[in-house]
Amino acid sequence: MTQKLGIIALESAADIGKKVNETLKKWRGEDFLIGCECPRFNSGEAKGIIRESVRDKDIYIIVDVCNNSLTYNMDGEPNRMSPDDHYQDLKRIIAACNGKAYRISVIMPFLYESRQHRKTMRESLDCAVMLKELEAMRVHDVVTFDAHDPRMQNVVPLKGIENISPALQFSQALLTEYDDIIIDKEHLMFVAPDEGATERVVFLASIFGVNIGMFYKRRDYSTIVNGQNPIVAHDFCGGDVSGMDVVIVDDMIDSGGSMIDVSRQLKDKGAKRVFIFSTFGLFSRGFDKFDKAYEEGVFDRMFITDLIHQKPELLQKPYYCNVKMGRYIAAIIDTMNNGDSLRAIVKPAERIKETIENYKKNKA
Template sequence: MNNQDFNYRNGELGIVALESCKGIGEKIDNRIKAKRESEETFLIPTEEIRFSNGEGKVKLSESVRGKDIYILCDVGNYSCTYNMFGIENHKGPDEHFQDIKRTVSAIRGKARRITVIMPLLYESRQHRRKGRESLDCALALQELERLGVQEVLTFDAHDPNVQNAIPLMSFENLYPTYDIVKTIITEEKDIETNKDKMLVISPDTGAMDRAIYYASVLGVDVGLFYKRRDHSTIVNGKNPIVKHEYMGRDVENQDVLIVDDMIASGESVLDIAKELKARKARNIYVATTFAFFTEGLDKFQKYYDDNIISRVYSTNLTYIPPELEKTEWFRKVDMSELISRIIHRLNKDESIAKFMDATYVLHELLNNKKK
């Protein structure tokens, strides 16, 4: 099948990589061009314009009529700035989401299909109600549906059940497990993935399913830390953690992999690492889909210098600042190959089921390492 054939089966491919996704968008474009042996870019030139009072608009510089459009946006990218009344402002998640809506509006219904790829799902931390409060993630998804978006692709949603808010719209929740494990095995030459030498740890009850999956794929045991909270107090919108209680087998002289969907301040992960080190764990690795480091890198650097943590692995699905990439203890997991494969197949109207479950390819990867 030649390039012309699969370009037009679902509409000619067009990728709108918004400012927040320029870097990974170019990588994805290059990989798809290589797959299709094409010299033409699939990226559609886009301008995100801000007026001096903070209002904005999105302008597309070429036709999208009849195209299969994929809008890429990283709502967690805080490095994007604009001037308002002479003051430099950083874009937050709300402004990035508004730019997605502006892009859909600029398309004006001329595209054959619109898919939004939000690696970090907008407002995913506010996915359910506890009392009289807003339900932001569900509202955002319903808004995209009303605007004519046919499909949303995201990674490691805080709670995938939020898709129940849009039962008639396609919602795909993907996981970077294979890419993370592959990067760890490539980087950590001495790590031994067997039951006697390694343990996977869940930092809380919410991440237990993720930890069980990692453990079952790697063929090792799983442990759990339970967060005992003070429910009489609220600090920064949360009940503060009083103590981390451990449930699981002995970790002495074991390599430990702590897995979670995100690192915000990192306080919880570091507390657990300290507890594990006190129990004489050997090397402590952290694997996460999104690394925010909302309170800076200094504390992680200190824990690395003190030999408490060995390495932190995270994807480039959200913004990684240059100073983080330069540290000895951080390793980036590039996801552009997976996203390019998914866009390539969806545009050809082919199944992406094999990307939803990485178990088989992970077993292949680990068997090859043992050989």
């Protein structure tokens, strides 16, 4: 028997929570959204409140730790919410469930502190600490997307971490937007902007039946800037890209310097068009450099999901294609709540192959 379902969307994920609920309502004929809030005292302290019973329900809590558009007042001054604030609110809402829920799963599209995932000196392992805390709070599953380092699953081997790939949605978006893509080794290539993105690129390229390329980040290990060794150059490892459509695949765009650099190099090497797939668009330093690069023809289009908060100005950019994920999250929740396997969702190879075959048939 399917357990009664409940969805709690924190304020940071209110928009995508509504979309997920609307989809599930169409499928099941019920409203599953449970109201919640995390009001704050003047000191900045807070508490989590749930507006209805969660007893014996299969609860899915959605949180966007990257939503920096929200603020709260502390000592009379506005304070922008950081990932730390969003994570603390998540724990407050879990605690407010008081152990009464049948099961609690957390949907955290951008895995909190996922870039602080390994030690290179005496430093914290914040992502690992977070996962251990959620395990201690009896969270049954954590659903995330395109984790920066999927090996973080090893931190809690007896608990579920579902690392979902948006590769299907990217493929569908590209082949819907462009009807002149030629899918073969002579006309299409997938490229990793660094070593860490290689697995994503190999997955897509193997399904599309094309070759891959990779950029190697050459760093200055004698210097540390903002906790990192600065990048000196991006060196390309791959075949000739002259006259080819090239797709750069990465998990996030932060400041964007590296993405623009590798795009420029590919265009300089003769690439016909450069497309960018990025699961998360942070754009932490604004859009000026992207606007300029687009005007110069450095890249042709970027495809980015709506898994995290999207800055309003981004939605107006001519080079931006919004890859919507609300229906996919609804399918994940529906599958988990019914006790079915997530295998086809986690690695949607067959669905991507079907998309490619249909695309080729329509072109024939």
